[in-house]
Amino acid sequence: MAEIAGDRVMEQRVSLITLGVRNPARAATFYETLGWQRVDSPDGVIAFDLIGQVLGLYPLEALADEIGLAVDTLGQGAITLSYNCRTKSDVAEVLIAAEGAGAEVLKPAQDVFWGGHHGYFRAPDGTIWEVAHNPFSGLRDDGAFCWNGY
CATH class of the missing domain: 3.10.180.10 (2,3-Dihydroxybiphenyl 1,2-Dioxygenase, domain 1)
Structure with a gap:
């Protein structure tokens, strides 16, 4: 097993939280209405910089395609x-x-x-x-x- 950070293969953190959403523009408007500010993101993700992480809004269908699953199998954990x-x-x-x-x-x-x-x-x-x-x-x-x- 590879050693990345000391004796851990994976450092203890969450870097990006991606929400697969059906309507990214509507979702972004909601967070902006609460006072959040977008950061530049040229890759189709609507991103909001958090403290030490980023919240990304991404089209649900594109997320499913990227993972290689059907939308209905992604689940709603x-x-x-x-x-x-x-x-x-x-x-x-x-x-x-x-x-x-x-x-x-x-x-x-x-x-x-x-x-x-x-x-x-x-x-x-x-x-x-x-x-x-x-x-x-x-x-x-x-x-x-x-x-x-x-």
């Missing part, structure tokens, strides 16, 4: 993307903004058994997002999140 807020009150504000941009709020902001506060929305492209405040894992000044804090 049980996955959520999470956005952590700096304060508890920010959770409801983000959910309201997402709904105003076209999302469906699935679970309104509420306290969670483990001591946090969260809610969920479904973006127009079908992606489910958790919006949370975790008092045990704050955000750095640049917005970076680390499980159980720094």
Whole structure:
């Protein structure tokens, strides 16, 4: 087995999250309405630079073709993307903004058994997002999140 980074073959990180979406322009408008800014991408991906990663929106059919699978076999895995807020009150504000941009709020902001506060929305492209405040894992000044804090 090849050694890439020390004794690991794969460094522990996610570099790019690609969402296969049926309508990339509509999906991009949703994120832009929430205040996100695109970065240049000449390869057909609509890209949003995150802190240490990129969120890419790509036509679902093109993604299936690239992988070599039929669209109906790609599945809709049980996955959520999470956005952590700096304060508890920010959770409801983000959910309201997402709904105003076209999302469906699935679970309104509420306290969670483990001591946090969260809610969920479904973006127009079908992606489910958790919006949370975790008092045990704050955000750095640049917005970076680390499980159980720094």
